[in-house]
Amino acid sequence: MSQHRPHRLSDFVADLSALLDRTDDEAVILREGGALLAELVAQDDWLPEAQSLPDPTRYQQYLLHRDPAARFSVVSFVWGPGQATPVHDHTVWGLIGVLRGAELSQAYERTNGALKALGRVHRLEPGQVEAVSPTVGDIHRVANAFEDRTSISIHVYGADIGTVKRSTYDAEGKPKTFISGYADVPPPLLFDRASALAYGAAE
Numbered sequence: 001m002s003q004h005r006p007h008r009l010s011d012f013v014a015d016l017s018a019l020l021d022r023t024d025d026e027a028v029i030l031r032e033g034g035a036l037l038a039e040l041v042a043q044d045d046w047l048p049e050a051q052s053l054p055d056p057t058r059y060q061q062y063l064l065h066r067d068p069a070a071r072f073s074v075v076s077f078v079w080g081p082g083q084a085t086p087v088h089d090h091t092v093w094g095l096i097g098v099l100r101g102a103e104l105s106q107a108y109e110r111t112n113g114a115l116k117a118l119g120r121v122h123r124l125e126p127g128q129v130e131a132v133s134p135t136v137g138d139i140h141r142v143a144n145a146f147e148d149r150t151s152i153s154i155h156v157y158g159a160d161i162g163t164v165k166r167s168t169y170d171a172e173g174k175p176k177t178f179i180s181g182y183a184d185v186p187p188p189l190l191f192d193r194a195s196a197l198a199y200g201a202a203e
Helices: 007-022 026-041 193-198
Strands: 060-066 073-079 094-100 103-111 114-124 129-132 139-144 151-157 166-169 175-178
Touching (some): 007 026, 073 139, 094 103, 094 114
Antiparallel strands (some): 060 073, 094 151
16 A cells, blocks of 8 residues: 555545535535545545454444534444445435445335335445435445455545434334444533433444
């Protein structure tokens, strides 16, 4: 791997901050922010080692940046071999870019309380970016495409995602509330007790 260049992340944060200063139009944010994220994940020479470590028991969500005004957060998702999320939502806009390995994503819709898969499983390769939000499709299941190696994706969300109340869904579409927290950051003191207990639940 080439020389470590952490400035790529700080440049991305500065550019995304400037974009959010300029507009709150979600379509613009997803389009232009997605292009910025594609530039970031096109180069695999900036992610700190501490935020790239897999865990044998479950995928990890490491906090890379939290906007001071909580307008957005940037996290690295590190997938051990074969690891996957449950079906879940986000409730805010999000951008997902693959840095290493590959991801498999299955979109769902919830109609009359029931889950229905939308289309085929989509494979994201390094450098590719996709968007989620309540306006463009917010429910999916994501998995490492590989059974023998780690994959890493960089996610950007329109909130401090580790503190957002969201839902996972069982096979019948029944929701269960969770708050993801972060693998490397304790729950903020502003969490209520129920939120703190939810720390570490599935994304």
